[in-house]
Amino acid sequence: MDKTLTYIIAIVAIIALVVSSYGFVAFQGQVADLENSTTDLEASISDIQDTLTDIQDQIGQYQSNITELEEELSGFKEITLVDDLGNVVVLTEPPERIVSLAPSNTEILFAVGAGDKVVGVTDVCDYPYDFSAWIEAGNMSSIGNYWQPAVEPIIALDPDLVFASTASEEAAATLRNLGYKVLIVEPRTINGVLEAILLVGRATGNHVEAGELVSELRQRMDAVVNTASQADSIPKVYHEVWGPDIQSAGPGTFIDELITLAGGENIFHDAVTSFPIVSSETVIEKNPDVIIFPNMYMGLLPWGTYDDIASRPGWNSITAIKNHNFYIIDASIISRSGPRLVDALEELAVMIHPELFG
Amino acid sequence: MITDAGESHLRRVSHWKLYFLLLTVVLVLVFVFSLNIGFSHIPFENILKILAKNIPFLGDIVKTPGTEEFLRQESIIMQIRMPRVLGGALVGVALAAAGVAYQGIFRNPMADPYTIGAMGGASFGAAVAIVLGVGVALLGVNTVPIYAFIGALGAVFLVYVISREGTRVPVTTLILSGLTVTIFFNALVTYLKLLAGNKLHALTFWIMGGFTYTDWTEVSTIFPLIIIGVAIVYLYARDLNILVLGEEQAQHLGVELEKVKKILLACGALMTAAAVSISGLIGFVGLIIPHLTRIIVGPDHRILLPTSAIVGASFMMICDSLARVIIAPSELPVGVITAVSGGPFFIYLLRRKRGGYTVR
Numbered sequence: 001m002d003k004t005l006t007y008i009i010a011i012v013a014i015i016a017l018v019v020s021s022y023g024f025v026a027f028q029g030q031v032a033d034l035e036n037s038t039t040d041l042e043a044s045i046s047d048i049q050d051t052l053t054d055i056q057d058q059i060g061q062y063q064s065n066i067t068e069l070e071e072e073l074s075g076f077k078e079i080t081l082v083d084d085l086g087n088v089v090v091l092t093e094p095p096e097r098i099v100s101l102a103p104s105n106t107e108i109l110f111a112v113g114a115g116d117k118v119v120g121v122t123d124v125c126d127y128p129y130d131f132s133a134w135i136e137a138g139n140m141s142s143i144g145n146y147w148q149p150a151v152e153p154i155i156a157l158d159p160d161l162v163f164a165s166t167a168s169e170e171a172a173a174t175l176r177n178l179g180y181k182v183l184i185v186e187p188r189t190i191n192g193v194l195e196a197i198l199l200v201g202r203a204t205g206n207h208v209e210a211g212e213l214v215s216e217l218r219q220r221m222d223a224v225v226n227t228a229s230q231a232d233s234i235p236k237v238y239h240e241v242w243g244p245d246i247q248s249a250g251p252g253t254f255i256d257e258l259i260t261l262a263g264g265e266n267i268f269h270d271a272v273t274s275f276p277i278v279s280s281e282t283v284i285e286k287n288p289d290v291i292i293f294p295n296m297y298m299g300l301l302p303w304g305t306y307d308d309i310a311s312r313p314g315w316n317s318i319t320a321i322k323n324h325n326f327y328i329i330d331a332s333i334i335s336r337s338g339p340r341l342v343d344a345l346e347e348l349a350v351m352i353h354p355e356l357f358g
Numbered sequence: 359m360i361t362d363a364g365e366s367h368l369r370r371v372s373h374w375k376l377y378f379l380l381l382t383v384v385l386v387l388v389f390v391f392s393l394n395i396g397f398s399h400i401p402f403e404n405i406l407k408i409l410a411k412n413i414p415f416l417g418d419i420v421k422t423p424g425t426e427e428f429l430r431q432e433s434i435i436m437q438i439r440m441p442r443v444l445g446g447a448l449v450g451v452a453l454a455a456a457g458v459a460y461q462g463i464f465r466n467p468m469a470d471p472y473t474i475g476a477m478g479g480a481s482f483g484a485a486v487a488i489v490l491g492v493g494v495a496l497l498g499v500n501t502v503p504i505y506a507f508i509g510a511l512g513a514v515f516l517v518y519v520i521s522r523e524g525t526r527v528p529v530t531t532l533i534l535s536g537l538t539v540t541i542f543f544n545a546l547v548t549y550l551k552l553l554a555g556n557k558l559h560a561l562t563f564w565i566m567g568g569f570t571y572t573d574w575t576e577v578s579t580i581f582p583l584i585i586i587g588v589a590i591v592y593l594y595a596r597d598l599n600i601l602v603l604g605e606e607q608a609q610h611l612g613v614e615l616e617k618v619k620k621i622l623l624a625c626g627a628l629m630t631a632a633a634v635s636i637s638g639l640i641g642f643v644g645l646i647i648p649h650l651t652r653i654i655v656g657p658d659h660r661i662l663l664p665t666s667a668i669v670g671a672s673f674m675m676i677c678d679s680l681a682r683v684i685i686a687p688s689e690l691p692v693g694v695i696t697a698v699s700g701g702p703f704f705i706y707l708l709r710r711k712r713g714g715y716t717v718r
Contacts, residue, residue: 123688142687143687144685144686144687144688144689145688145689147559147563148559148563148570149687149688150397150570150682150686150687150688150689151438151570151571152396152397152398152434152438152439152687153397153686153687155398155430155433155434155438156397156398158430166559167559169559169560170560170563170570170571171571173571174438174571174573177437177573178433178437178438273552
């Protein structure tokens, strides 16, 4: 009986032990689980905190960007431009619709990378693209004449900035009276052209490109001038700009300046007017070493070929004709106040000093 | 005895009121349609609205859209087209009236501001003002018309003195001396071009003739000059009527010949100068218009002068409208159009041997 009771107690005790140990183990597991999940939670909290920091960083970035942009915009508000005739233009926002009233302005605008904002050009703008094709395709508008253009076609384009020249001074005055912003770009010297490029760059917000372009052009000019300075002689150069009532280029022209920079001497450097009408006799008397003709009207020379020039009365005695030093240069690169004047300088250098540049 | 020709002549004159009214209506229509012509297409309805809006008092009643598009159209109409259309009309009035006066004084169908040298003289005067830069502003007054007036006056009296033979001014001598004086002044203008320097563009374009950049300042400068000129010629319209009968008759009828002639020559010069100072050289208008008008309303200067003024204004506005559209978006100088339409007419007059034309 006692034995039986003892067995029962023992069995119960064993069962109780087993159950309690099982319970203990289960409890332990649960605690471990809990601990695990706590760690997980902590990890995700730190994750979230990291993300938050990232976001805050980004917000800070954006804010500084916004401040920068605002600074840029407010900086733009302060852009005051003075053109070659002393007109002052204040730009309150970057121009988006630009009209160019001169082929030289068009060349500069495209060269500084503002070409995509040009909505109107003249009939004679032909570089860097054949705009007549663009105009036909409807991607660009023509405002007509370069010389004394009408005002209405310009207004119709609703421009926020117009680049004019002295050939469109009256139109510029009318546009200004109507409240349009107009800059007259009319440089008279190569350095003036470089300044004009910087002005156009500043006006269009492309000052970085303009600066790079100007320093590149300066380097190329310096290279020509430095090499030309090593020459033993200064050849006399005759540049005819029109014929057969022959007209040459005198002081104050790009032609005169470029010939001098390329190491030559323009035989009409001391003429009274910029584009003097000269006599055949004077040319023979001055006896140039190099003769240069412009190429215009799609390659047609109104004065004929080399043989026609050489057979002008008395010209066979000119040194340049005897030595066949007769060259043709693209009229638009040597007469337009654009970046291609430096191309003209390089071409002239080869013509005047083939021994150095050839 | 009244001949058939005389009868039809009288009937024509008796109808002049009708013609005058008709031509006035034409003038108004041409004015409105001229405003409608240009590079930008502006609906006719908007033009009427813009016109109404800019009439004092009425403007407050008319309702107009305040859109940006409408405001741009308004600035095109009011700041670009209106001054040029009015400037054209005024120049037409001036040249036609000067033509009437000159044809009357010289009793000569070939006299007009161009052929008798007034325009050449005026253009030289104006060119001097432009090149010297004095034309811009002297005490706030535009001096180009003053210089042009001095030039025109000098040229007209020069031609008058050269071509007069006794009391008559024969056609050939008048044309030849007018031509000579014009060539002389043109040579001086060419010389000025050499001295013009950076004003060469402006000078060359101005000489070619046109209203492309005519603004309100120019219109308001020449307006009083031309009105005064026309008014004075009108005051002497009766004397002109008597003058064309012949100087002897005129003297018998109590006209102070020399005084009247000088006043009218000066008036013609004034109007020519005012016209030239804003438009440059515009030929043939002063020649054609009085002729055409004389065919319509007869030779009485009291009727001929105002009618010529109206026809001249309409003609000039039409020529300027053509100048705007023929090679759009570029513009032709309006002088080209008047010369192209006037040249053949001039030759027709020269070739015409008979057919009843007189200044009477």
